[in-house]
Amino acid sequence: MLYYLFDYLDKLDIPGMRMFKYISFRSAMSIILALLISTIIGRKIIDKLRVNQIGETVRDLGIEGQLSKKGIPTMGGLIIIISILTPVLLFARLGNVYIIVMIITTVWLGGIGFLDDYIKVFKKDKAGLSGKFKILGQTGLGLIVGLTLYLSPQVVMRENVEIRDKNVLTEVVHNSEMKSTKTTIPFLKNNNLDYSDLIPFMSNNQAATWIVFIIVTVFIITAVSNGSNLTDGLDGLVTGNAAVIGATLGILAYVSSHIKYAAYLNIMYIPGCEELSVFASAFIGATIGFLWYNAFPAQVFMGDTGSLTLGGVIAVFAIIIHKELLLPVLCGIFFVESLSVMIQVAYFKYTKKKYGVGKRVFKMTPLHHHFQKPGNAGIDALIQKPIQVIPESKIVVRFWLIGIILSVLTVATLKMR
Numbered sequence: 001m002l003y004y005l006f007d008y009l010d011k012l013d014i015p016g017m018r019m020f021k022y023i024s025f026r027s028a029m030s031i032i033l034a035l036l037i038s039t040i041i042g043r044k045i046i047d048k049l050r051v052n053q054i055g056e057t058v059r060d061l062g063i064e065g066q067l068s069k070k071g072i073p074t075m076g077g078l079i080i081i082i083s084i085l086t087p088v089l090l091f092a093r094l095g096n097v098y099i100i101v102m103i104i105t106t107v108w109l110g111g112i113g114f115l116d117d118y119i120k121v122f123k124k125d126k127a128g129l130s131g132k133f134k135i136l137g138q139t140g141l142g143l144i145v146g147l148t149l150y151l152s153p154q155v156v157m158r159e160n161v162e163i164r165d166k167n168v169l170t171e172v173v174h175n176s177e178m179k180s181t182k183t184t185i186p187f188l189k190n191n192n193l194d195y196s197d198l199i200p201f202m203s204n205n206q207a208a209t210w211i212v213f214i215i216v217t218v219f220i221i222t223a224v225s226n227g228s229n230l231t232d233g234l235d236g237l238v239t240g241n242a243a244v245i246g247a248t249l250g251i252l253a254y255v256s257s258h259i260k261y262a263a264y265l266n267i268m269y270i271p272g273c274e275e276l277s278v279f280a281s282a283f284i285g286a287t288i289g290f291l292w293y294n295a296f297p298a299q300v301f302m303g304d305t306g307s308l309t310l311g312g313v314i315a316v317f318a319i320i321i322h323k324e325l326l327l328p329v330l331c332g333i334f335f336v337e338s339l340s341v342m343i344q345v346a347y348f349k350y351t352k353k354k355y356g357v358g359k360r361v362f363k364m365t366p367l368h369h370h371f372q373k374p375g376n377a378g379i380d381a382l383i384q385k386p387i388q389v390i391p392e393s394k395i396v397v398r399f400w401l402i403g404i405i406l407s408v409l410t411v412a413t414l415k416m417r
Contacts, residue, residue, distance in 0.1 A: 157182075158176065182194045182195075187416060235296035238310060296393040
């Protein structure tokens with residue numbers, strides 16, 4: 001909103017008003033305000049949650065320090081959501097379709113997560129919101145995002161085209177603006193994939209291609225938001241990784257909106273997506289500020305209100321800038337955590353059917369809990385290492401470091417072809 005106010009004041013030739021034209025200034029203001037909101041107002045929200053006895057329900061998993069988390073305020077994802085939306089509403093251009101989609105995503109998944117936490121806390125139902133309703137909500141968001149990107153005239157891109165002389169790359173140019181279902185493929189030389197390639201028998205049918213794109217969008221949103229939810233098991237684990245991922249996506253959005261940088265990196269140019277830098281800045285500020293209270297030992301948990309929102313925001317952001325195929329690398333922590341659960345469940349069912357007794361691959365899943373169980377705990381698992389329990393804070397920091405490495409690798413893939 002302030003963007004339009006200062007734009008009006010700039011037209012009146014008032015000195016200093018032009019600053020709001022610069023995406024760098026608005027991004028800086030966004031991250032600062034998000035930090036202030038999450039740390040200052042966050043304290044008041046935590047106190048309110050504590051007064052209303054909105055605390056975490058903890059099952060005894062036989063993990064050191066697990067029971068000490070009982071009663072710690074949950075639903076702290078509200079702090080993250082407020083800290084993201086306030087700077088975005090103030091500093092972003094609200095007429096930008098990408099900002100509108102990101103706001104809808106934040107509110108939509110925040111609502112689903114809030115309902116899940118509400119059922120757990122107030123209805124005393126540990127299962128929370130039924131899984132099928134979560135999937136239905138995530139599918140609904142995927143349809144909204146996919147159809148908006150298909151129907152909105154603002155959503156266009158200019159594909160990167162390589163100019164070669166004797167098979168040597170001499171220049172990268174961008175063709176005219178168009179609707180496109182193409183996306184960036186990591187590591188490969190011919191770095192763009194069109195979703196029409198997945199249906200060669202109907203490759204000339206634009207509607208069919210967009211249907212495939214929408215299906216992929218639904219799958220990615222569901223997978224990443226649920227992966228974030230599964231990862232949220234240790235103090236600060238999701239928050240720290242989300243901040244790093246947000247910074248990476250912000251960089252990718254900015255270079256994708258700058259035609260010279262896009263040409264240098266040989267990626268598609270997406271007009272208008274520079275506004276996502278403001279959103280990414282608010283996202284980073286909100287998560288870092290929340291980490292002030294969520295780092296070990298946590299004073300508040302984000303709950304599904306936060307974890308589903310963070311994962312969904314990351315997924316939709318990547319889809320908008322045509323970088324969704326980079327998510328398995330960028331969100332490698334979420335991916336591995338989800339994969340560990342799927343492997344554990346599949347192997348347990350297989351061995352129980354074959355031998356009559358279910359066996360495990362890991363001592364416990366999601367994967368971060370595997371490192372909290374001693375190797376001699378009497379659990380019949382294929383992987384018993386590490387033998388000694390690793391402290392929670394050390395597990396979290398190591399996962400953060402891995403996340404940073406994966407983020408650097410994600411950016412590097414743009415030139416590693």
